[in-house]
Amino acid sequence: MRRIRFWVLAVIVVFTWVVSAAALLVVIRGGGTPMLIQPAAAGVVFLLIVPLLLAGREVRRLKRHEKTRMTPIAAAQVALAAQSVELVGAAVLGYLAAQVMVAVLGADTSLMARQLLGSVLALVAMFVLVVAAHIVEGWCVIDDEDEHGAASGSPASPAPAC
Numbered sequence: 001m002r003r004i005r006f007w008v009l010a011v012i013v014v015f016t017w018v019v020s021a022a023a024l025l026v027v028i029r030g031g032g033t034p035m036l037i038q039p040a041a042a043g044v045v046f047l048l049i050v051p052l053l054l055a056g057r058e059v060r061r062l063k064r065h066e067k068t069r070m071t072p073i074a075a076a077q078v079a080l081a082a083q084s085v086e087l088v089g090a091a092v093l094g095y096l097a098a099q100v101m102v103a104v105l106g107a108d109t110s111l112m113a114r115q116l117l118g119s120v121l122a123l124v125a126m127f128v129l130v131v132a133a134h135i136v137e138g139w140c141v142i143d144d145e146d147e148h149g150a151a152s153g154s155p156a157s158p159a160p161a162c
Contacts, residue, residue, distance in 0.1 A: 003137060004083055009090040009130070016094025017101075024102045034115070037099055042121035049132045052085065056136030063142070079140035085133035089126055096123040 024034045055078045058070035070078075096119055103116035 003141060004086050004134070009086060009134075012087065012090040013094040013097070016091045017097045018094075020095045020098035021101055024098055028102065028106070033111070034099065034102055036111075036115055037096070037118035037122050039118045039121050041118065042125035045122065045125035045129050048085075049129050052082065052129075052136055053132055056082070056139045059136070060139045063139075075140060079137060082133045082137040082140060086130055086137065089130035089133060093123065093126050093130065096126060099123075 027034055055070075058068050059075045059078050061068035062070040062072070062075055099119040100116065100123060103112045103119050106112035
C-alpha cells in the first residue's frame with residue numbers, strides 16, 4: 001500500500017462538498033429540511049480516535065521490535081483501517097462542510113442555528129479523526145531498512161505499509 005497524499009484527500013473533500021452543497025440547496029429550495037447533525041455526533045467521532053491511535057502505537061512497538069501483542073497481519077489491518085478512515089473521513093468532511101454552509105445561509109432560524117453548532121462540532125471532530133488516521137498510516141510505513149536490514153543496499157524510500 002502507498003500512503004495517501006494530501007492532495008487526494010483535498011480533491012475528495014472539495015468534490016464531496018460541491019456535490020453535497022448542490023444537493024442540499026436543491027432540497028431546501030424544494031421546501032425540505034436537510035438532515036440534521038446533532039452535536040453528539042462529534043462525541044461519537046472522537047470516540048473512534050482513541051482505538052485507532054492505540055492500535056497505531058502497537059504497530060510502532062512492533063516496528064521497533066519491542067514487546068507487543070500486535071502481529072504483522074494485525075499491523076496490516078491497522079494500516080488498512082487508517083487508510084479507510086482517511087478516505088471516508090475526507091468524504092464526510094466535504095459533506096459536513098456543505099452542511100455548515102447551508103446552516104450559515106439560514107442561520108436566522110433556530111433550527112439552522114442548532115444545525116450550525118452540530119455541523120461545526122462534527123466537522124472539527126472528523127478533521128481530527130482524519131489527521132489521526134494519517135498519523136497512524138505514517139506509523140505503519142515500513143522502511144526498506146526495517147524490512148531488509150541496514151546493509152541491504154536498497155534505496156531508502158518507504159516500502160508498502162505493514
